[in-house]
Amino acid sequence: MLNENQQIRFTQLWTDVQPVVSQFVASLIKDQWAVRDVVQNTSLTLLKKFTEYDEMQPFLPWALGIAKFEVLSHRRDSARDRLVCNPEFLEQYTKSWAELAPRMTDEITALQACVSELKGRPRKILELQIRDNQTSETIADKLNLSAANVRKILSRTRQSLKDCIVRKLAISGESA
Known part of the structure; x- marks a missing residue:
């Protein structure tokens, strides 16, 4: 069970990365309802495993790693889908997403500011x-x-x- 400080810290970290994790999952799963389920399962898994998180490491790659396993689990559970995802591809895709996400966030922030002008x-x-x-x-x-x-x-x-x-x-x- 997390103490109050850990709960607050988890909430702060998850709130920061949740949009990126959602975009990551949505880029791999077409069904919007399945995306919501996978993101929710990712959040729950992150919360349950938060005591294992190393605060010296960035939270986003860790969260994306958990999301990757949730995506794989979803794909396994919905094996009737014709689209098959190569695990090596998914591993590289996850790493690339973690590298690109901060830049994408900066670009989205800049776009929002420019549109507001x-x-x-x-x-x-x-x-x-x-x-x-x-x-x-x-x-x-x-x-x-x-x-x-x-x-x-x-x-x-x-x-x-x-x-x-x-x-x-x-x-x-x-x-x-």
């Missing part, structure tokens, strides 16, 4: 396309624009976001 029509068009999953034709009708104009604005907005992300990553010492 968008104003006016470009922001509205981007929201309609991404959040509401609308086509340029539908957006054009709503905003009384041509579809070609909407596509041009989206193209410029994407380039602007890309430039903004590169600037923010450069400021923070990362590279895009």
Whole structure:
């Protein structure tokens, strides 16, 4: 049983890595409900084994290692699926994900900051396309624009976001 400090520490660590672990699992399992189950099982396993965790080591690779075994367990249990995953591939994939995850997190943070800086029509068009999953034709009708104009604005907005992300990553010492 974990003491209160261990519970707090586990919660802090898990909260930090849970989005990355979820993305990792979702990249390997198509069924969103199965992804939720595997992530939940990963969380429970991590909690049960938290006393074995070495605080001198990064938490993310350890969590991804547990998630990898949960994915393998899920695949074994749903053997009727046609997709078979090579264990060596999964091992290398897990290591690569642990290396890339911090950079992806920095890029997502930069993207969120850049999107929050968008104003006016470009922001509205981007929201309609991404959040509401609308086509340029539908957006054009709503905003009384041509579809070609909407596509041009989206193209410029994407380039602007890309430039903004590169600037923010450069400021923070990362590279895009």
